[in-house]
Amino acid sequence: MTHAPALSGERTITPSPPRRTNLAKRKQRLAAYLFLLPFFVVFVAMLVVPLVYAGYLSLFESKLIGGEVFAGFANYARAITDPAFLGGLGRVALFFVVQVPIMLGLALFFALALDSARAHGSKAVRMLIYMPYAVPAVVATLMWGYLYGPDFGPIAQIARAVGFGTPDFLAPESILGAMMNIVTWEFVGYNMIIMYAALRSIPAELYEAAEIDGAGQFRLAWSVKIPAIRPAILLTVIFSVIGSFQLFAEPSLLNAIAPDAITNAFTPNYYAYNLAFINQELNYAAAIAFLLGIVIAVVSYVVQLGEQRRERREMRMS
Amino acid sequence: MKTKTRRTALALVGGAVSIGLLLTGCSPSSGGGGTQGPVSQDDIDEAMTTPTKLTFWTWVPDIENEVELFEEKYPAIDVTVENVGQGLPHYQKLRSAIEAGEGAPDVAQIEYQYIPSFVLNESLLDLTAFGGDDLAGDYVDWAWNQVSPDDEVWAIPQDVGPMGNLYREDILAQAGITTPPATWDEYATAAQTVKTATGSYISNLGATQAGQMIGFFWQAGAKPFGYDGGETVTIDVNSEEAKKVAAYWTDLIQKDLVSTDVDFQDEWYQGLASGKYAGWLTAAWGPIFLQGTAEDTSGLWRASSLPQWQAGDEISGNWGGSSDAVLESSENPIAAYELAKFINNDEESAMRLATEQFLFPPQVSVLEDPAFVDQESEFYGGQKVNQLFAEISDTVDTDFQWLPFMDYVYSTYEETMGTVIADKGDISAALDDWQDQLVTYAEDQGFTVE
Numbered sequence: 001m002t003h004a005p006a007l008s009g010e011r012t013i014t015p016s017p018p019r020r021t022n023l024a025k026r027k028q029r030l031a032a033y034l035f036l037l038p039f040f041v042v043f044v045a046m047l048v049v050p051l052v053y054a055g056y057l058s059l060f061e062s063k064l065i066g067g068e069v070f071a072g073f074a075n076y077a078r079a080i081t082d083p084a085f086l087g088g089l090g091r092v093a094l095f096f097v098v099q100v101p102i103m104l105g106l107a108l109f110f111a112l113a114l115d116s117a118r119a120h121g122s123k124a125v126r127m128l129i130y131m132p133y134a135v136p137a138v139v140a141t142l143m144w145g146y147l148y149g150p151d152f153g154p155i156a157q158i159a160r161a162v163g164f165g166t167p168d169f170l171a172p173e174s175i176l177g178a179m180m181n182i183v184t185w186e187f188v189g190y191n192m193i194i195m196y197a198a199l200r201s202i203p204a205e206l207y208e209a210a211e212i213d214g215a216g217q218f219r220l221a222w223s224v225k226i227p228a229i230r231p232a233i234l235l236t237v238i239f240s241v242i243g244s245f246q247l248f249a250e251p252s253l254l255n256a257i258a259p260d261a262i263t264n265a266f267t268p269n270y271y272a273y274n275l276a277f278i279n280q281e282l283n284y285a286a287a288i289a290f291l292l293g294i295v296i297a298v299v300s301y302v303v304q305l306g307e308q309r310r311e312r313r314e315m316r317m318s
Numbered sequence: 319m320k321t322k323t324r325r326t327a328l329a330l331v332g333g334a335v336s337i338g339l340l341l342t343g344c345s346p347s348s349g350g351g352g353t354q355g356p357v358s359q360d361d362i363d364e365a366m367t368t369p370t371k372l373t374f375w376t377w378v379p380d381i382e383n384e385v386e387l388f389e390e391k392y393p394a395i396d397v398t399v400e401n402v403g404q405g406l407p408h409y410q411k412l413r414s415a416i417e418a419g420e421g422a423p424d425v426a427q428i429e430y431q432y433i434p435s436f437v438l439n440e441s442l443l444d445l446t447a448f449g450g451d452d453l454a455g456d457y458v459d460w461a462w463n464q465v466s467p468d469d470e471v472w473a474i475p476q477d478v479g480p481m482g483n484l485y486r487e488d489i490l491a492q493a494g495i496t497t498p499p500a501t502w503d504e505y506a507t508a509a510q511t512v513k514t515a516t517g518s519y520i521s522n523l524g525a526t527q528a529g530q531m532i533g534f535f536w537q538a539g540a541k542p543f544g545y546d547g548g549e550t551v552t553i554d555v556n557s558e559e560a561k562k563v564a565a566y567w568t569d570l571i572q573k574d575l576v577s578t579d580v581d582f583q584d585e586w587y588q589g590l591a592s593g594k595y596a597g598w599l600t601a602a603w604g605p606i607f608l609q610g611t612a613e614d615t616s617g618l619w620r621a622s623s624l625p626q627w628q629a630g631d632e633i634s635g636n637w638g639g640s641s642d643a644v645l646e647s648s649e650n651p652i653a654a655y656e657l658a659k660f661i662n663n664d665e666e667s668a669m670r671l672a673t674e675q676f677l678f679p680p681q682v683s684v685l686e687d688p689a690f691v692d693q694e695s696e697f698y699g700g701q702k703v704n705q706l707f708a709e710i711s712d713t714v715d716t717d718f719q720w721l722p723f724m725d726y727v728y729s730t731y732e733e734t735m736g737t738v739i740a741d742k743g744d745i746s747a748a749l750d751d752w753q754d755q756l757v758t759y760a761e762d763q764g765f766t767v768e
Contacts, residue, residue, distance in 0.1 A: 063762070063763045063764040064438060064439075064722065064723065064763040064764060064765070065549050065763060065764030065765055066764040145584075146584060149584060149585050150585070151579075151585050151588065151589070151594070152584065152585060152588045256580070256583060257580060257583050257584075257585070258580075259525065259526040259580055259732050259736050259740075260525060260526070260736055260737045260739075260740035260741065263733060264729055264732075264733060274729065277406075277410050277725075278725045278726055278729045279725075279726050279729075279759070280413075280723070280725070280726075
C-alpha cells in the first residue's frame with residue numbers, strides 16, 4: 001500500500017526512467033523475482049494448496065458410517081440455509097458495524113493527537129496505546145475473562161462496592177459487547193500506528209499552505225490530514241473486515257467461562273472449527289470456510305469500491 | 319465409499335510395511351493386524367528383546383516414572399512419551415494422525431467414553447490375541463466392561479472415577495447437620511437448611527458438565543447410550559430415570575439452593591476455596607484435586623458416598639477415568655501391548671500411579687492393598703478417603719455404554735442442557751432437545767438408531 005494515490009496529480013508527473021541496456025534490465029528483473037520467490041513459495045504452500053484442498057473437500061460428503069461420497073454443491077446449499085451459519089454471519093456483521101467505527105475512530109483520534117505534537121510525552125503514550133497489541137489475543141481474552149468475572153472479577157467487585165449491583169458481562173445479551181471491548185482494546189494501537197505513520201509522511205508544505213490560508217488544528221486535521229491518509233484508513237478498514245469476520249480466539253476462549261452465552265456457531269469461523277473437530281463434518285466445515293472467504297472478499301471489495309467511487313467523485317468536483 | 323477404498327489401500331500399504339519390518343526385525347508369525355491367532359510366549363520373548371522404539375501419547379503427569387520401570391524390565395524397548403494435550407486436543411491430534419495414515423503413536427491414553435469412536439473407525443487393536451482377556455479378573459467388573467463391552471478387548475483400564483460426595487463438615491455443622499445426607503430427599507432438605515443457616519450452596523452443578531450429569535444418570539439406572547460396535551446405536555437420554563434426575567436438579571436450582579457456575583474455571587475454584595459451595599459431588603479423582611485447589615480449607619472437608627434414591631441402597635455412578643489402548647497402526651503391536659499392560663497392571667507401576675499420580679485405581683489388587691486403602695488424609699480430617707472410594711467403586715453399575723461420537727454428545731449437552739441449567743430453566747425439556755439433536759445427528763451420520 002502506498003500513499004501516493006491520495007496526492008493524485010503527483011502520480012502523473014513521474015519522470016520517465018533513464019535508458020538502460022537490456023542486459024541490466026533483465027538482471028534487475030531476475031533479482032526482483034528472486035526476492036519475491038520466498039513469498040510465493042510460502043504463499044502457494046500455505047495458502048493456495050490448502051485452499052484448493054479445502055475447495056475439493058467441500059464437494060464431498062462424509063459420514064461416520066458409509067464413508068465419503070461426491071456431493072457436488074450440496075454442502076453449499078446446506079450452508080446458505082443453515083440458521084447457525086447465517087446467525088453467526090449476522091453476529092460478526094453486527095460486530096463489524098458497531099465495533100470497527102469505534103475502534104478506528106479512537107485510533108484516528110489518537111493518531112491525530114500524537115501527530116499534532118500537542119500532547120506531552122507522546123512517545124510514552126504511543127507505547128502505552130500500542131502495548132495491548134503486543135499481548136497475544138489468547139492472553140488478552142483470558143485476562144479480560146478474569147476482569148469480567150461476576151463473583152471475583154475486580155469490575156464486579158468495584159461495582160458492588162459502590163452499590164451498582166453486579167454487572168453481568170458474560171450474559172448472552174452482553175457477551176458480544178464484552179468481546180467488542182476486548183478487540184478494541186487489542187487493536188486500537190495497531191491501527192493507530194498505521195495511521196500515525198501515514199500522517200508522518202504528509203509533506204510539510206501542505207501544512208504551510210494551509211496555515212497561510214489560516215487553518216487551525218481542527219481544520220488542518222479535517223481538510224488536510226484525514227484526506228491525505230485516506231488510503232491508510234481504508235487499509236485499516238479492510239484489515240478490520242477480515243479480522244471481524246474471522247473472529248475466533250475470543251469466542252472460543254470465552255466459551256470456557258460463558259458456555260451458555262456462546263453457542264458453537266457464535267461466529268462462522270468458530271462454527272467451522274466445531275464442525276470439523278467436534279462434529280467430524282470436515283467437508284461441511286470446508287464449505288463454510290470457503291463461503292466465509294467469499295463473504296470477506298465481497299465485503300472488502302465493496303468497501304474498496306465505495307472508496308474509489310468517492311475519490312473519483314471528488315476528483316471530478318475539484 | 320471413496321474414503322473406504324482409500325483407507326483400505328492405506329491399511330494394505332501400512333500392513334505390508336509393518337509385515338516387511340517384522341520380517342526383517344522379528345518374528346514373521348506376528349502380523350501387524352489384529353486378526354491373527356494368539357501370540358505365543360516365544361513371539362513375546364522375541365519381540366521384547368528386539369530393539370524397538372515405541373511412542374506413547376498420554377497426558378498423565380510424570381508417567382515417565384512408570385515408563386522407566388518398563389524400560390528397566392525390557393532394556394531393548396525404547397519408549398518416547400509425548401503429551402499432545404489433555405482431552406479433546408489429544409483426540410483431535412490422534413484422529414488427524416490416524417486419518418493421515420502416519421504419525422500416530424503405538425499406545426495412546428483414551429478415556430472410556432471415547433473408546434467406541436476409535437473402535438468405529440477400526441483404529442484400535444483388539445488385544446485378545448495378545449492375552450488381553452486374561453486380565454479381566456484383575457479389574458473391577460464395571461471398569462473392565464468399559465474396555466471390553468463384548469468379546470474384544472480394546473484397552474487396559476488405567477483409572478476410574480466412581481462418584482461420591484465431598485462436603486464441608488464445618489458448614490454443614492453450622493447448619494446443624496452432623497451426618498451427610500443419605501438420600502437425595504435428605505440432600506434437598508439439607509440444601510435448604512444450609513442455605514438458610516449459612517448462605518452457602520450445598521453444592522454446585524456445573525452448567526456444562528456433561529460428565530457429572532451422566533454420572534448421576536448412571537447412578538439412577540439410566541442407560542442413555544448404547545453402541546453395538548457396528549452401525550447401530552441406542553440413544554435414550556430422556557428416559558424416565560434421566561427425567562427423574564433432571565426434575566430433582568431443576569427443583570434445587572430454581573429454589574436457588576444449588577449454584578450452576580461453570581466448573582474448573584477461576585470463579586469455581588474460588589467458590590470451592592471460599593465456602594460458596596459447602597460440597598462437591600465428584601468422582602474418586604476429586605479428593606486429591608480439591609486438596610490442591612482449596613489448600614486453606616484443609617481439615618474441614620469430609621467424604622461420603624453419593625446420596626441414594628432409595629434409603630438403604632448403595633449405588634454409585636462413574637465420572638471420568640481412562641485407559642491405554644494400542645493403535646491398529648502400530649508396527650510393534652506386541653511390545654505396544656506389553657507397555658499398555660505393564661503401565662496399568664504391573665504391581666509396582668499400578669501402585670505408583672495410584673499413590674504418586676493419584677489416579678484412582680481400577681485394579682482389584684491395588685484397591686485391596688493396605689498401602690493404598692489405609693492412607694489417612696489430613697485434608698479430610700484423617701479420614702481414609704481411598705478406602706471409602708474403593709468401597710464405592712464396587713457399587714457402580716457394571717453396565718454402561720457410550721456412543722461412538724461423544725465429542726458431539728458433550729458439545730450438544732452444552733448447547734441444550736448447559737444453557738437451560740445456567741438460565742435456571744426446566745432441565746427435563748432440555749433433555750428432549752438433546753435427545754432430538756443426538757438422534758438427528760446419528761441418522762445423518764448413517765447410524766441406525768434404536
